[in-house]
Structures are given as structure tokens and as C-alpha cells.
Amino acid sequence: MYMANLRITEWRKLPVSLAELCLDTTLRCGQSFRWKKLRDNEWSCALHGRILSLKQDSTHLHYRSIRPTTTYPLSPPSSATPSVVDCSSEDEETEALLRHYLNLAPDLTGLYEQWSKVDSNFKKRAPKFTGVRILKQDAWEALVGFICSSNNNIVRISQMVNNLCLHYGPLVGHIDDQAFHGFPSPESLTGPGVESHLRELGFGYRAGYIARTASIVAKEKPEGWLQTLCNEEPYDDSPDQKPLPEGGREGYRRAHEELLQLQGVGPKVADCVCLMGLGWGEAVPVDTHVWQIAQRDYKFGKGKHKSLTKATYDAVGDHFRQLWGKEAGWAHSVLFAADLKAFSERLTTKLEVDVDEVKIKQEDETILEAKLVVKREYALHDVKGESEEQPAKVMVESTRSQRAKRRRVG
DNA sequence: CTGTCTCCTCATTC
DNA sequence: AGAATGAGGAGAC
Numbered sequence: 001m002y003m004a005n006l007r008i009t010e011w012r013k014l015p016v017s018l019a020e021l022c023l024d025t026t027l028r029c030g031q032s033f034r035w036k037k038l039r040d041n042e043w044s045c046a047l048h049g050r051i052l053s054l055k056q057d058s059t060h061l062h063y064r065s066i067r068p069t070t071t072y073p074l075s076p077p078s079s080a081t082p083s084v085v086d087c088s089s090e091d092e093e094t095e096a097l098l099r100h101y102l103n104l105a106p107d108l109t110g111l112y113e114q115w116s117k118v119d120s121n122f123k124k125r126a127p128k129f130t131g132v133r134i135l136k137q138d139a140w141e142a143l144v145g146f147i148c149s150s151n152n153n154i155v156r157i158s159q160m161v162n163n164l165c166l167h168y169g170p171l172v173g174h175i176d177d178q179a180f181h182g183f184p185s186p187e188s189l190t191g192p193g194v195e196s197h198l199r200e201l202g203f204g205y206r207a208g209y210i211a212r213t214a215s216i217v218a219k220e221k222p223e224g225w226l227q228t229l230c231n232e233e234p235y236d237d238s239p240d241q242k243p244l245p246e247g248g249r250e251g252y253r254r255a256h257e258e259l260l261q262l263q264g265v266g267p268k269v270a271d272c273v274c275l276m277g278l279g280w281g282e283a284v285p286v287d288t289h290v291w292q293i294a295q296r297d298y299k300f301g302k303g304k305h306k307s308l309t310k311a312t313y314d315a316v317g318d319h320f321r322q323l324w325g326k327e328a329g330w331a332h333s334v335l336f337a338a339d340l341k342a343f344s345e346r347l348t349t350k351l352e353v354d355v356d357e358v359k360i361k362q363e364d365e366t367i368l369e370a371k372l373v374v375k376r377e378y379a380l381h382d383v384k385g386e387s388e389e390q391p392a393k394v395m396v397e398s399t400r401s402q403r404a405k406r407r408r409v410g
Numbered sequence: 411c412t413g414t415c416t417c418c419t420c421a422t423t424c
Numbered sequence: 425a426g427a428a429t430g431a432g433g434a435g436a437c
Contacts, residue, residue: 146413147413149412149413150413152411153411153412205414263414263415264415269413289411289412309433310431413437417433418432420433421429421430423427424428
């Protein structure tokens with residue numbers, strides 16, 4: 001069995017508010033499929049040859065990495081680009097990787113304010129879904145993940161992607177006996193037995209799509225082809241920038257068109273890859289969910305655009321781009337998350353939290369201080385928020401004594 | 411329950 | 425007129 005020397009860095013932190021990034025929503029809303037919640041509030045994933053772990057409190061994002069000391073050189077010569085920042089320490093390199101992957105540059109709070117200003121529906125639904133940030137995932141990983149997403153749900157997609165990594169991806173390390181594998185390269189999915197193997201693993205008709213797409217990317221396209229479709233513009237949030245062209249920027253349209261050539265990639269999957277893997281903020285993936293939102297809240301589904309045809313698909317995207325602007329795909333993901341069944345408890349539950357300091361005088365004349373956390377859940381009748389008189393559920397979360405201070409009394 | 415592909419019909423075009 | 429083209433729908437995967 002392979003055992004590597006591992007280097008575990010200490011936890012470090014970045015000042016990031018929950019409004020700028022909510023891990024729980026962002027990592028579960030169906031844009032990435034590999035993050036594992038091992039302990040409460042702690043997420044881990046194998047990225048760039050290391051295991052990255054994240055957790056957060058109301059003011060900071062905490063992170064650490066675990067990686068082999070011998071394998072995975074810091075900057076593989078093949079992928080090095082002239083503009084790569086030379087990091088003097090591993091911690092700085094991990095921080096740079098985090099800032100890039102979590103896409104921390106855009107001011108999400110400011111964007112929410114802008115979208116709320118122009119769209120009353122967004123303003124109504126967004127408050128319970130703050131901190132939904134679009135990740136900058138690896139384009140190849142995003143492509144395969146979203147090929148798996150057709151006719152599928154988030155839990156099953158995650159199982160499929162996990163299986164793909166387990167059988168075809170490199171082992172990076174373990175946390176508590178839990179193995180972490182990196183995402184397999186296109187080359188590693190080009191073997192003759194891949195399609196039938198993936199069928200045995202439960203991929204269904206997507207097995208053929210993945211095998212054929214892997215072959216096209218690995219053999220027919222030039223090295224680094226996917227990356228050439230990336231948005232290279234630095235993020236710009238100045239108030240006066242040139243207006244977004246109808247249908248999106250030229251680079252986005254070209255990327256979308258190129259992706260459509262691949263097997264198993266239609267307009268929706270192509271938009272997912274454009275938005276979450278290639279950095280095109282105006283890409284608006286319209287799935288059945290978004291189509292229902294467009295009909296319910298944005299007057300689609302009547303006259304022309306009665307069903308979700310190609311023409312309707314483009315019209316919905318154009319409408320949202322015109323309404324929300326250059327990062328329309330980001331706003332779209334907020335409403336998408338707000339409609340996910342996995343998050344529906346936020347719409348039907350009101351949570352009150354009381355924290356009481358309790359002081360208990362003990363027999364030996366010392367005082368024991370304890371923190372008592374009481375949570376009350378109220379069932380709501382509707383989204384607007386009329387609560388029941390009585391809490392549906394009361395939980396006493398912790399009665400652990402914070403510290404037992406010894407004090408002289410009197 | 412976060413689509414895509416193929417094949418088919420039917421309307422439009424020249 | 426009749427082939428070419430393309431949108432739209434149904435069913436398979």
C-alpha cells in the first residue's frame with residue numbers, strides 16, 4: 001500500500017464574511033461535486049495534488065492543506081506560465097490557489113445590491129441565500145461533471161464523480177481513513193474499456209459521452225485547448241464599463257459554440273462549463289429548474305416561448321443578461337439555489353437562537369460558568385413569514401461549561 | 411429530476 | 425414543383 005510522507009499545514013485564516021462567501025450553500029448548490037463534509041462545518045477536497053480543507057465563522061475563512069512532501073512539485077514546468085506569482089512559502093501558494101478557486105475578487109455584497117436594485121424578485125429571494133459565489137473550477141472537471149448532470153440530481157452526480165476519481169484519478173491522501181483522489185485527466189479516460197467500465201459503475205448513457213469527449217479533448221484537440229476558451233479579462237467592477245453585447249461577449253459565444261461540438265454537450269451543459277469552468281459570468285444555464293423560475297417570476301411560458309426550445313433557451317438567457325448585466329450567471333445561481341429542494345428548510349423554518357450565560361454556585365463556594373444555547377425552530381405557513389405561536393422544535397445544543405473559573409466569593 | 415441525441419414531421423424557401 | 429433547410433416534438437439513453 002502506498003504511504004507518503006505528508007505535510008500538514010496549520011490552520012490559517014482569511015477575512016471573508018458570510019455575505020461574501022457561504023461555504024455551506026456554495027459547495028452544495030450543484031456547481032461542484034467533489035467537496036466532502038467530514039466533520040461539522042469542515043469541507044475537504046483534493047485539488048492540485050493536495051487535500052484542501054475549509055471551514056468558516058462569521059468573520060473568517062479558515063483553511064489548511066495536506067500534501068505529500070515528495071510528489072507533486074510546486075510548479076510543474078509543463079503548466080507554468082510566465083505570469084504565475086512566485087510564492088515564497090507553501091502557505092502563500094495555498095492562499096493564492098484558494099483566492100483563485102473560490103473566485104474571491106468580485107465584491108459579492110455589492111453585486112447583490114445591484115441585482116436587488118433592478119429586480120424586485122431577486123430582492124425578495126436573495127436574503128436567505130447570501131454568499132452564493134461562482135467557483136473557478138478546472139474546466140475539464142466542470143465539463144465532465146456537467147455531462148453527468150443530465151437527467152440527474154446532485155447527490156447522484158456527486159456519487160458518480162466520486163467513483164470516477166476513485167477508479168481513474170490519482171490518490172492524493174487520506175483524512176480519517178477517507179481517501180481523496182484528484183480528478184482524472186482526459187488522457188486517463190481514453191482507454192478502450194472506459195465506456196463499458198463506466199456503464200458498470202452506473203453512468204448509464206453518460207458513459208459513452210464521457211469516453212468520447214475524453215478522446216476528443218485528449219487526441220483531436222491541441223494541448224491546452226480548453227484553457228484557450230477561458231475568459232482572460234481581469235475582473236472589473238468599475239461602474240462605467242462598456243455595456244454587455246446582446247448574447248454576451250465574443251469570447252463567451254465562441255467558447256459556447258466550441259463546446260457544443262463535444263459529445264453529450266448541449267446548450268445547458270456548455271453554459272455550465274462557460275460559467276463555472278471558463279470564467280464567463282454572463283453564461284446563464286437554463287435547465288428545467290431555471291425554466292420554471294422564468295415562467296413563474298419573469299413572465300415566460302406564454303405566446304412565443306411556450307416551451308423550452310433552442311429559441312426560448314436563448315431568449316431566457318438574453319433576458320437575464322439584460323436584467324442583471326455582466327455577471328448574470330452569478331445572479332442566476334442565487335435564484336437557482338433558492339429553489340433547490342436541499343435548501344427548502346430555509347424557506348419554511350424560522351430559527352431563533354438564544355445564548356444565556358449561566359452561573360452556578362457550587363457547594364465548595366466556587367462559581368461554575370456555563371453557556372446555554374437554546375434554538376427554537378418555528379414552522380412557517382408561507383414564504384412571507386407568519387410564524388406559529390409555539391416553536392415546532394426546541395433544541396438545547398450545548399450545555400458544556402466554557403470554563404470553570406475559581407472565584408473567591410465575598 | 412440541474413439534458414442530449416436521433417429521428418421524424420411539417421413549414422418555409424428558392 | 426420539389427429538394428434543401430430548419431424549427432419543433434417524441435422517445436431513447
